[in-house]
Amino acid sequence: MNSGRCAACRYLRRRCPPDCIFSPYFPPNNPQRFASIHKIYGASNVAKLLLRLPTHLRAEAADSLNFEAQRRIEDPVYGCVGLIFLLQQHIQNAESQLAKTQAEIAVMKSQAQHSQTSQFEAESDFNNLLHQQLDTVENLSFSNQTSSGFM
Amino acid sequence: MASSSSYNSPCAACKLLRRKCMPGCIFAPYFPPEEPQKFVNVHKIFGASNVTKLLNELLPHQREDAVNSLAYEAEARVRDPVYGCVGAISFLQRQVQRLQKELDAANADLIRYACNEIPTGLPTAAGSSSVQPLTPRNRPSEFNRRIGNEGGGFYQPPGAFPLPYSFPWNDNSSGDMNDGGGEGGM
Numbered sequence: 001m002n003s004g005r006c007a008a009c010r011y012l013r014r015r016c017p018p019d020c021i022f023s024p025y026f027p028p029n030n031p032q033r034f035a036s037i038h039k040i041y042g043a044s045n046v047a048k049l050l051l052r053l054p055t056h057l058r059a060e061a062a063d064s065l066n067f068e069a070q071r072r073i074e075d076p077v078y079g080c081v082g083l084i085f086l087l088q089q090h091i092q093n094a095e096s097q098l099a100k101t102q103a104e105i106a107v108m109k110s111q112a113q114h115s116q117t118s119q120f121e122a123e124s125d126f127n128n129l130l131h132q133q134l135d136t137v138e139n140l141s142f143s144n145q146t147s148s149g150f151m
Numbered sequence: 152m153a154s155s156s157s158y159n160s161p162c163a164a165c166k167l168l169r170r171k172c173m174p175g176c177i178f179a180p181y182f183p184p185e186e187p188q189k190f191v192n193v194h195k196i197f198g199a200s201n202v203t204k205l206l207n208e209l210l211p212h213q214r215e216d217a218v219n220s221l222a223y224e225a226e227a228r229v230r231d232p233v234y235g236c237v238g239a240i241s242f243l244q245r246q247v248q249r250l251q252k253e254l255d256a257a258n259a260d261l262i263r264y265a266c267n268e269i270p271t272g273l274p275t276a277a278g279s280s281s282v283q284p285l286t287p288r289n290r291p292s293e294f295n296r297r298i299g300n301e302g303g304g305f306y307q308p309p310g311a312f313p314l315p316y317s318f319p320w321n322d323n324s325s326g327d328m329n330d331g332g333g334e335g336g337m
Contacts (some may be wrong), residue, residue: 011165014271017287039201040197040201040205041196041197041198041201042198042201043272044164044198044202045197045198045201047193049196049228049232052232053232053233057206059232060233061232061233061234064233064234064235064238065235066239068235068236068237069223072224073206076205076208076209076213076217077209077213077216077217078216078217078220079220079221079224080224080226080236080237080240081220081236082220083240084236084239084240084243087240087243087244089248090247091243091246091250093252094247094250094254095249095250097254098250098253098254098257100176101254101257101258101261102257104261104275105260105261105264107219108264108265109264112264112267119262
């Protein structure tokens with residue numbers, strides 16, 4: 001039945017059998033998908049690959065093959081390896097950026113704490129001086145009262 | 152640069168294909184006889200005739216890189232018949248996203264410190280500032296937006312591709328390892 005053929009069998013111009021290995025993953029409404037995969041891998045290689053896999057994994061395999069084939073068509077030199085390089089570069093840049101930012105935070109933290117400690121110490125010294133002066137004043141007034149006797 | 156085959160030593164491709172390695176063999180510069188597995192993988196996944204067509208469409212100076220990337224993809228597919236090197240791409244994308252989040256959080260902290268919003272636990276004297284206000288760090292524009300939304304053809308699978316297995320660059324710090332995928336029968 002010609003109208004029931006999957007995209008692969010249409011492309012290959014053959015009858016689509018009931019147990020066609022391609023038909024679950026290459027529906028007739030998306031002919032480009034099989035065309036890309038066929039261009040890069042070839043029909044028999046894809047069939048062998050899918051046949052070796054358990055049924056429940058074949059859909060994911062077909063999707064990943066499609067992705068790789070598309071990337072290879074777009075970039076015949078590097079394919080999806082170019083994407084891997086790009087991602088690795090992004091990761092390196094991000095890690096370096098993160099390290100710099102974290103170092104800046106550490107510096108700002110220690111600056112802030114040092115500054116706060118210095119202020120605290122200055123206030124503490126001032127308070128001590130104040131207490132000393134108060135003590136002096138108190139001692140003076142007490143000794144004055146004592147020395148002057150009873151008014 | 153791979154050495155070309157000598158007249159009495161066929162390249163790995165012609166050895167596997169059991170044919171005479173002619174002068175000008177398109178495979179000879181890139182598949183030396185000392186590395187047989189490289190062509191075995193490439194032939195298994197792509198097929199010799201597809202590789203020939205691919206190489207013929209490229210300029211000579213591009214072919215070595217093309218062969219090396221094909222060999223990489225083929226090896227990844229042999230190791231992982233379900234995801235091939237797409238598994239590595241998914242993993243790396245997750246790493247990029249994780250780092251982006253960490254970077255965003257770190258930059259937010261930096262801005263808060265610069266504005267003195269993070270308490271340090273000690274009283275500040277009135278009228279004095281303990282920290283010189285800093286301008287927020289200028290990040291390269293690529294980190295000011297989410298990595299992955301650029302028009303660079305990033306992989307967006309219809310359903311997320313789980314991680315098939317550990318790659319050499321797996322840092323094990325991400326909790327995204329999927330233990331349910333990648334079972335490929337060979």
